[in-house]
Amino acid sequence: MNTEDRSEAFKKIFIDYEVETNEVVKETIQRMKQIDKIIPPIETFFASVNILEYKFEYLSKNIEHNLGYTVSEMHENGGVLYLLSKIHPNDAPLLLKAIDELMKYITTKIPADKRDKISCSYNYRIKKKDGTYINILEHISPEYFNKDKIPLFVTSFYTVNGSKNEYPIVAIIKILNEKNGYETLYYKNYSTNSIVSKLTNREIDIVRLLTLSKTSKEIGDILFISSHTVDKHRRNILKKMNFKSTGEIVQYYKDNFIS
Template identity: 40%
Template structure:
């Protein structure tokens, strides 16, 4: 876990610190809003990446996730990192790094507060409970070099029990006050194919082309029995019950 905390720190490293008046104004506004919001599957958090703390956490967090609000305040971002699903955390941090790099290299300093960053991941809120989170981050304050340091996070919980590959978006408000997508990346390939051998990936791609076991065997110079063995291993590794499900999933997520 310490290595992931270190990686997270590198993404958001800043020499600037924001306290008191700047944070206070945002907290007061969010508190007023939070007082009138009904219980729901969404919640808000004000994130200070200079201190790795949450300056504000919506009361809905416990209703939506089951996580304790006071524990979130006490543990800060490190507490959230400890709850990110072990299979997601490396890819999630990579997505954050990609978004930050894009922002700092492709968006002018004057436009960075117009940005919205979206990504998803899973939280292991209990040993027997995993939830899907979609997080939207809007920069509210920048540090001296224009790096986002205070952000408003809008979180939505999808308790559907379905695996969703991590996707990251960077959008900016255009002249029509509409968000326009400037960056998109689907990290699902790493999820879907990462556990497969090179041979299994070759077979998966040929299955996507609707090749039979005999045709695949001929192309790869192996027997159709070996192809069938690999096919069964692919199904087991991906926890999918049939070849048709693999193909549908790959097509839907543009993984092949």
């Protein structure tokens, strides 16, 4: 798949969705500008993205620190589509499939009044200006929807994983619950069969919270379940993953770039 074909394929996913206005993203962009003035060079950059027009409404300067491309260079060469053209050729078809299925899940499985609570993430390798590839984990939060509650503008956070390992392409949808804790709605590994694929969404949430050093009681409070239920899930996780300790689970989680 060449760069032009890849760009058209990404565009096609959103072709039926109508952009109404970008007025509502102005406040988000203003916040981004303020953050960009004071944030030091770190292993992350962020953007406000018009996903239908594939346009950066705003792109943070840290993209140059991480990828080598300047903000003006990105805009001059096509913005979002230029960034997408740098995705590793082995990852691009899997990422296309993942994004397409995420959009279909959001628009068919998640009630319209809940879509402003979701967060999506997926990972891929991207080529830096020096020709080397690095791993990126992209977190997306919707900022604005059309009349049919289709997300049109999103905030994207791109985090660099310093490892040069090749990771499976994983796509995730999480939703913010009443206690401001995220619960997994959708998890799919698009590259290979993984032992994590054996886990339920609830078990994936528990693993994620374990990596944040949460206790069973804290996890139970976040997920609205008892600590005894959490402990039962932990035992099931160990059995399914054939691990002996929570430490092994946490390390596997980190090593396999699971979000």
